[in-house]
Amino acid sequence: MTPFEPAVWLPEGKKAAVCFHIDDIHPGRSSDPYEAGGDMQDGALGLVEALLERHPKLQVTLFTTADWREISPVPTRKVLARVPWVSERVYLADIHPKGTMALDRHPRFVSYLQNLPRTEIALHGLHHIHKGPRIPVEFADLPRSTCRAMLAEALGIFSKAGLARPTGMQPPAWDLSAELAQAMADIDLQYACGARDILSPIEDNALTAMSGPRGVPLFEPAWIANGRLLHIPTNFQATSKLERAVAIIERGGLLSVKGHIIKNAMGHISADGIDRLYTNFLDLLFTILEERYGDDLWWTTPAELASQTVARREGLS
Numbered sequence: 001m002t003p004f005e006p007a008v009w010l011p012e013g014k015k016a017a018v019c020f021h022i023d024d025i026h027p028g029r030s031s032d033p034y035e036a037g038g039d040m041q042d043g044a045l046g047l048v049e050a051l052l053e054r055h056p057k058l059q060v061t062l063f064t065t066a067d068w069r070e071i072s073p074v075p076t077r078k079v080l081a082r083v084p085w086v087s088e089r090v091y092l093a094d095i096h097p098k099g100t101m102a103l104d105r106h107p108r109f110v111s112y113l114q115n116l117p118r119t120e121i122a123l124h125g126l127h128h129i130h131k132g133p134r135i136p137v138e139f140a141d142l143p144r145s146t147c148r149a150m151l152a153e154a155l156g157i158f159s160k161a162g163l164a165r166p167t168g169m170q171p172p173a174w175d176l177s178a179e180l181a182q183a184m185a186d187i188d189l190q191y192a193c194g195a196r197d198i199l200s201p202i203e204d205n206a207l208t209a210m211s212g213p214r215g216v217p218l219f220e221p222a223w224i225a226n227g228r229l230l231h232i233p234t235n236f237q238a239t240s241k242l243e244r245a246v247a248i249i250e251r252g253g254l255l256s257v258k259g260h261i262i263k264n265a266m267g268h269i270s271a272d273g274i275d276r277l278y279t280n281f282l283d284l285l286f287t288i289l290e291e292r293y294g295d296d297l298w299w300t301t302p303a304e305l306a307s308q309t310v311a312r313r314e315g316l317s
């Protein structure tokens with residue numbers, strides 16, 4: 001269980017909130033092992049652009065990896081994977097050489113991202129790889145000081161690419177350890193998207209019990225890491241039902257919608273991969289919410305939500 005304190009987060013005049021965020025953005029193109037935004041308007045991000053055009057209040061957060069090195073999300077070196085001790089200490093699949101997908105080496109991609117309307121570009125790890133059998137859990141088992149150094153390196157790449165300093169991160173594979181949360185606060189990040197729970201029923205005081213941190217509020221932001229970091233849960237994706245969104249909003253919660261930019265990673269299909277079917281569903285969902293709730297809804301981003309919540313807490317103390 002992750003200890004937390006409730007946060008006062010909803011602005012005056014709003015009854016509930018919506019945010020939409022997409023993971024794994026990096027310059028990978030369809031000529032690479034898979035497309036991850038690198039085809040720009042001709043790829044998955046073109047579908048996101050169309051959604052932004054149709055919903056003028058909608059904002060999107062692109063959780064972007066500073067220097068993506070993952071190729072396969074699962075081990076492909078099967079023999080090595082069976083060798084005890086060694087298997088924990090090597091990469092069990094091919095990876096991109098360092099710098100291949102570094103944002104500062106892809107200026108056209110970066111300038112495309114910067115010109116998207118109502119788009120927050122936030123952090124999604126440094127390389128998105130880890131030694132051993134669970135490849136994407138980049139920060140797993142690492143001490144606070146190592147996490148801090150990796151975060152600093154990632155922020156350095158963002159800065160070299162000319163991107164604004166992100167104020168938060170979705171850790172790869174939902175893996176937000178207590179050490180990582182403290183490291184994020186140490187370098188003045190304000191928020192972490194950590195837990196994903198698209199299964200637990202929406203009821204009063206519901207807590208997360210699926211991927212990432214357990215025991216934090218399922219549909220409200222909350223303070224973690226001794227009050228130093230705002231946790232923002234994910235509670236909705238492509239396979240969720242409209243009723244779940246309505247239940248969250250009726251309880252005055254944050255409807256937090258996740259997508260993954262890569263639909264098909266070497267044969268591994270994401271249920272919430274951004275494709276035409278998912279963006280059509282979101283188009284319908286957002287249209288219904290706008291019609292039903294109008295100005296009662298706050299269409300926000302994790303960064304905006306965190307900065308206002310931090311400011312409000314400072315004003316109260």
Ligand SMILES: [Zn+2]
Nearest residue numbers: 023024172173
């Ligand atoms: Zn990821």
